[in-house]
Amino acid sequence: MKNKFRHTRLILSLLAASLCFQAAWPQNSVLPSLGDGDGISLAAERKLGDRIARELYRDPDYLEDPVLDEYIQRLWAPLVKSAAARGELSPELQERFAWRILLGRDRSVNAFALPGGYLGVHLGLIAVVTTHDELASVLAHELSHVTQRHIARSMGEQGKMTPWVIGSLILGILAASKSAQGAQALVVGGQAAAIQSQLSYSRDMEREADRVGYGVMSEAGYDPQGFVGMFGKLQQAAGLNDNGAYPYLRSHPLTTERIADMQARLQLNAVPAQAVIDVEQAMLSARARVLSQGNVDAWRASTNTSRVNLPNATAATHAGVWYGATLAHMQLKDFAAAERSLQNLERTVSGQAAPARLAKLLRAEWAAAQGRWDAVPALLARQNPSTKLERPELIATAQAVLHLPPSATRTEVLRQLREQVLAAPLDAQAWNTLANVLAVEGQALPSLRAEGEAQMARMDWQGAIDRFRAAQDWAKKHQLQAGDHIEASIVDTRLRQAQALVREMQAER
Structure with missing residues (x-):
C-alpha cells in the first residue's frame, strides 16, 4: 500500500511539474468559484502549509540572510497590522497561521502564498523593484490571498484529495521551476490543465486580492503607486520568467483591466505621487x-x-x-x-x-x-555600549567573536542572542548562532539544546530529535552545573514534543 501511494504521489508531482505552462492552456478553462472556504479547515490548511514549508526549508535555494530578512520583515509587519486594523485579518487567523516568509535564491520575478500563512519571495523579485512601495504591494497582494482564504476556496473542488496529495501537487509545481526542460517533457495535456484550474486562483480572486491589498498597503503608510509600478515590472519580466517556472506573473495574470483599475484608484488620491x-x-x-x-x-x-x-x-x-x-x-x-x-x-x-x-x-x-574578525565588532559597535544591536549587526558580531578570545563583547553578544531567541523562538539562524557561541564558551548542554531548537524552527523534527538526544546523552555522562538541570528538563520536554510531531507526520502518510 505504501509503495502504491508513493507511486501515486510521484505521478501527481510530475503532473504538477507540467503546470508551469499556464499560457498554453485555453483561457476559458473552468476556474474555481470564490466559494466560502469551508472545503478545508484552518487546522487542516495550517498542517498542509507546514508540510510544504518543511520541504522548502530543505531546499538548497532557501536563504537565511540577516540583511534581506530584516528588510522583508520591516515591510511585512505594517501590512499585517493594517490588515488586522481593517478587519481583514481575524484574531483567530492571526493566531493559528504561521505568518512566515521564506526567501529563495531563485532569479525569477516571483512571490507566492502557501496554505497556512506561509509566503515565498524570490530574490529575483527583490532585485527588480526600485522602491519599497513596489515590494510592499506584492506582499500586500499575497497577504490578501491568505486573509481572504483564497487557498481554502481554491481547494473546495479538491475535497476528495487528501492534504498530503494536495501538498505533493504544490511541491511539484514549485519543483518544476528547477528544471524547465524536465517540466516541458512532463506536459500531459488535459489532466494537467484540469489540475491547474483547481490550483490557480480565479480572476475574481485576483481582483479581490488587488482590491484588499491596495487598501491594506495604503493604510499601512505605503504609496499605492507601488502597485502600478510593480505591475509594469512584472510585465517586463514576463520574458525573463518564461523558463518553465511557476512564476508570479503566470499565477497572477496581469490584464490591462487590472492595471487600469489600480490607476483609477490612484486618481482618487488627493495628493499626486512624487517620484521616489x-x-x-x-x-x-x-x-x-x-x-x-x-x-x-x-x-x-x-x-x-x-x-x-x-x-x-x-x-x-x-x-x-x-x-x-x-x-x-x-x-x-x-x-x-x-x-x-x-x-x-x-x-x-x-x-x-x-x-x-x-x-x-x-x-x-x-x-x-x-578573516579579519577583530574589525567586525569595532565596525558594528554602538556608540552607547548598553544599546541593543539590531539583528544583522548582532548575527555578524556573534559570528566574529567565535574567532576571537573571550571578552566582554562576547558576553554581551551571548546575552543579546538569548534575548533574541526568547523574543523570536522561530529564529533558526539566531538559535544556530547562539549554539556556536555557547559551544566556544564551554556550555555544551545549552549549545546542544540550541541546535535542537534551530532544527525545530526549520520543522526538521527528526534533526531536532537527534540533537535533543545528544543533549540527553551529554547530561547523563557529565556532572551538571548550576542552571544545567533546567536546561536538561527543557530538553526532555522538547524531545517529547518533537517525537509527537514525527508520529503525527507519519500518521498523515
Whole structure:
C-alpha cells in the first residue's frame, strides 16, 4: 500500500511539474468559484502549509540572510497590522497561521502564498523593484490571498484529495521551476490543465486580492503607486520568467483591466505621487541580484560599473552599482577591487542614515570574508555600549567573536542572542548562532539544546530529535552545573514534543 501511494504521489508531482505552462492552456478553462472556504479547515490548511514549508526549508535555494530578512520583515509587519486594523485579518487567523516568509535564491520575478500563512519571495523579485512601495504591494497582494482564504476556496473542488496529495501537487509545481526542460517533457495535456484550474486562483480572486491589498498597503503608510509600478515590472519580466517556472506573473495574470483599475484608484488620491529615489532599495536590490547568482560569469557582469557614468544616473543608481560591484568582487575573492568599490559606495551614501548603515554592514562582511574578525565588532559597535544591536549587526558580531578570545563583547553578544531567541523562538539562524557561541564558551548542554531548537524552527523534527538526544546523552555522562538541570528538563520536554510531531507526520502518510 505504501509503495502504491508513493507511486501515486510521484505521478501527481510530475503532473504538477507540467503546470508551469499556464499560457498554453485555453483561457476559458473552468476556474474555481470564490466559494466560502469551508472545503478545508484552518487546522487542516495550517498542517498542509507546514508540510510544504518543511520541504522548502530543505531546499538548497532557501536563504537565511540577516540583511534581506530584516528588510522583508520591516515591510511585512505594517501590512499585517493594517490588515488586522481593517478587519481583514481575524484574531483567530492571526493566531493559528504561521505568518512566515521564506526567501529563495531563485532569479525569477516571483512571490507566492502557501496554505497556512506561509509566503515565498524570490530574490529575483527583490532585485527588480526600485522602491519599497513596489515590494510592499506584492506582499500586500499575497497577504490578501491568505486573509481572504483564497487557498481554502481554491481547494473546495479538491475535497476528495487528501492534504498530503494536495501538498505533493504544490511541491511539484514549485519543483518544476528547477528544471524547465524536465517540466516541458512532463506536459500531459488535459489532466494537467484540469489540475491547474483547481490550483490557480480565479480572476475574481485576483481582483479581490488587488482590491484588499491596495487598501491594506495604503493604510499601512505605503504609496499605492507601488502597485502600478510593480505591475509594469512584472510585465517586463514576463520574458525573463518564461523558463518553465511557476512564476508570479503566470499565477497572477496581469490584464490591462487590472492595471487600469489600480490607476483609477490612484486618481482618487488627493495628493499626486512624487517620484521616489530609493537609495536603500537600490542597494538591497543589488544584494538580492548578486546573491541569486551562482556562477563566475554572472558575478563578473555585476562588477561592471559603467552605469554610474551615464548622464541620467541617479544617486540610487550609483549606490546600487557600487554595492553590487563590491559584493560581486567579494564572491570572486578579489578583495582589493571590492575595497575600491566599497570606498566609492561609502562616499556615495555618506550622510544618509539607512544607506550608510548598509554600507557599514557590507564593510563588516568584507572584513569577515578575509578573516579579519577583530574589525567586525569595532565596525558594528554602538556608540552607547548598553544599546541593543539590531539583528544583522548582532548575527555578524556573534559570528566574529567565535574567532576571537573571550571578552566582554562576547558576553554581551551571548546575552543579546538569548534575548533574541526568547523574543523570536522561530529564529533558526539566531538559535544556530547562539549554539556556536555557547559551544566556544564551554556550555555544551545549552549549545546542544540550541541546535535542537534551530532544527525545530526549520520543522526538521527528526534533526531536532537527534540533537535533543545528544543533549540527553551529554547530561547523563557529565556532572551538571548550576542552571544545567533546567536546561536538561527543557530538553526532555522538547524531545517529547518533537517525537509527537514525527508520529503525527507519519500518521498523515
